[in-house]
Amino acid sequence: MFNAAKRYATVAIVDDAGEHTYVQLLQDARKVKSALGDRDHKGASIAMLVPNGYQYAAVQWGIWAAGGAVVPLSPMHPDRELEYFITNSEAKTLVCHPALLPNVQPVLDRLQGQISVVSTDVIHDLPNLPQADDLAVDDEQGALFIYTSGTTGKPKGVVLTHANIAAQITDLEEAWGWTPEDRLLHVLPLHHLHGIIVALCTALWSGATTEMLPKFDKDRVWNRIIDGPQDAAEEMPTERQRQAYTAMNSLRLTCSGSAALPTSVFRRWQKATGQIMLERYGMSEIGMALSNDGLNPQNRKAGSVGKPLPKVQVRLIDAEGKDVTETPGASGTIQIKGPNVFHAYYGLPEKTAKEFTSDGWFITGDVGTRDSDGLYYIMGRMSVDIIKSGGFKLSALEIERELLEHPNIVDVAVVGVPSEDWGEVVATAVTLKPDTTLTIEELKPWCYERISRYKTPKLLRIVDELPRNLMGKLDKKAVKAMFA
Numbered sequence: 414m415f416n417a418a419k420r421y422a423t424v425a426i427v428d429d430a431g432e433h434t435y436v437q438l439l440q441d442a443r444k445v446k447s448a449l450g451d452r453d454h455k456g457a458s459i460a461m462l463v464p465n466g467y468q469y470a471a472v473q474w475g476i477w478a479a480g481g482a483v484v485p486l487s488p489m490h491p492d493r494e495l496e497y498f499i500t501n502s503e504a505k506t507l508v509c510h511p512a513l514l515p516n517v518q519p520v521l522d523r524l525q526g527q528i529s530v531v532s533t534d535v536i537h538d539l540p541n542l543p544q545a546d547d548l549a550v551d552d553e554q555g556a557l558f559i560y561t562s563g564t565t566g567k568p569k570g571v572v573l574t575h576a577n578i579a580a581q582i583t584d585l586e587e588a589w590g591w592t593p594e595d596r597l598l599h600v601l602p603l604h605h606l607h608g609i610i611v612a613l614c615t616a617l618w619s620g621a622t623t624e625m626l627p628k629f630d631k632d633r634v635w636n637r638i639i640d641g642p643q644d645a646a647e648e649m650p651t652e653r654q655r656q657a658y659t660a661m662n663s664l665r666l667t668c669s670g671s672a673a674l675p676t677s678v679f680r681r682w683q684k685a686t687g688q689i690m691l692e693r694y695g696m697s698e699i700g701m702a703l704s705n706d707g708l709n710p711q712n713r714k715a716g717s718v719g720k721p722l723p724k725v726q727v728r729l730i731d732a733e734g735k736d737v738t739e740t741p742g743a744s745g746t747i748q749i750k751g752p753n754v755f756h757a758y759y760g761l762p763e764k765t766a767k768e769f770t771s772d773g774w775f776i777t778g779d780v781g782t783r784d785s786d787g788l789y790y791i792m793g794r795m796s797v798d799i800i801k802s803g804g805f806k807l808s809a810l811e812i813e814r815e816l817l818e819h820p821n822i823v824d825v826a827v828v829g830v831p832s833e834d835w836g837e838v839v840a841t842a843v844t845l846k847p848d849t850t851l852t853i854e855e856l857k858p859w860c861y862e863r864i865s866r867y868k869t870p871k872l873l874r875i876v877d878e879l880p881r882n883l884m885g886k887l888d889k890k891a892v893k894a895m896f897a
């Protein structure tokens with residue numbers, strides 16, 4: 414990372430405070446390293462709570478330069494969760510922005526002196542140091558903790574090494590064609606894989622410029638894209654839709670991931686922006702594994718997550734343990750091998766071992782299929798999205814995709830509910846457009862024209878809001894509970 418940065422004398426990050434060059438970023442990383450005591454932290458966990466912006470990158474690099482593994486905390490986390498991440502990762506040091514200190518103060522009080530705090534003020538308080546280019550990392554050392562969303566259990570600390578991160582980044586650099594000419598608009602949370610690695614770190618590695626907004630703000634994003642960097646208008650009146658189309662159409666790449674991209678959204682996006690959205694598949698443990706064509710948009714296919722990235726091996730294993738990767742349409746659990754695959758769940762050697770096959774493949778827990786063109790499709794998580802009904806194995810994601818085409822439905826979750834006759838029956842919870850209604854008697858015939866009868870929901874709940882976690886992912890356990 415540092416070696417890549419040394420090549421660029423350009424702007425690395427633009428945030429509300431202004432422009433920051435790569436040279437300054439290396440200088441400021443050096444200051445954070447020195448504030449951490451300049452001793453070698455050698456893989457020790459160091460937590461950071463810093464808002465989205467330039468200082469985030471400077472602190473991340475400072476911790477790496479000090480030999481530490483970054484435990485990124487988010488201003489979105491309530492203090493009990495901050496405490497869980499700090500204690501679970503055994504972090505003894507926290508780098509904190511003064512404005513966010515109140516978020517973590519109750520935790521510091523409870524931990525009573527077990528954790529020392531370094532303020533991000535060191536970045537402007539300390540003078541530039543003469544030798545700022547002596548930064549290096551050990552490839553095989555733990556670099557980053559990513560806590561899983563906890564949708565399938567208590568969050569686990571996925572530890573990625575510098576080598577894992579480098580493999581993930583260089584794959585994306587090649588497959589999506591990153592260059593120093595790229596300019597990334599960054600609006601994602603910075604405690605998850607996409608925001609940290611796929612977006613920020615890949616951009617920095619490639620010498621691109623990253624514009625960071627403090628958080629996702631729909632109006633600010635549209636204004637920025639339509640008006641360019643200088644001018645940010647207050648409102649987007651409807652007549653700007655044409656301008657929006659033109660501006661969005663000039664972006665080099667728009668991509669979607671972390672959950673299934675509904676076909677209806679794929680189509681609406683293309684209509685509104687002219688962009689063919691790239692959908693990719695990955696997870697904390699492996700980075701990105703499957704991606705639609707990063708260079709030729711015409712090859713991207715709605716509903717598919719594309720093909721393996723250059724360094725990633727993917728296979729599909731069916732219920733009998735047979736490799737069905739080469740059998741078009743056959744479904745199997747997705748298994749992954751490659752230098753991108755994580756090191757361990759922190760402090761959980763047995764859990765880590767259980768997630769790998771005896772021949773070293775990581776078992777993702779997701780089920781997928783592959784077509785005769787080699788494109789992969791995600792059916793969902795084995796634990797919650799694969800519904801076993803009347804001898805069929807159904808994909809909740811496929812049914813959700815169809816239901817989202819219904820004119821009254823805004824948001825949808827499909828789950829399997831235990832049934833004596835069928836094993837499980839398909840049940841769906843939906844939110845509706847204002848002033849519309851829907852009954853199961855109306856939904857069924859609508860479905861029969863589009864999907865098989867056995868995929869058609871037998872149970873329907875109308876709700877005001879679907880249960881989602883901090884990352885906006887559906888909490889399927891809570892959806893299931895609605896039908897208990």
Ligand SMILES: Nc1ncnc2c1ncn2[C@@H]1O[C@H](COP(=O)(O)OP(=O)(O)OP(=O)(O)O)[C@@H](O)[C@H]1O
Pocket residue numbers: 561562563564565566567568569605669670671672673674692693694695696697698718777779791793794886
């Ligand atoms: N394009 C996609 N289509 C469908 N599902 C996707 C896609 N991309 C990612 N996913 C889902 O997201 C999961 C990865 O999410 P992440 O690593 O952020 O945490 P999590 O798996 O939600 O957390 P936990 O392990 O605690 O449940 C994948 O295993 C897959 O189920």
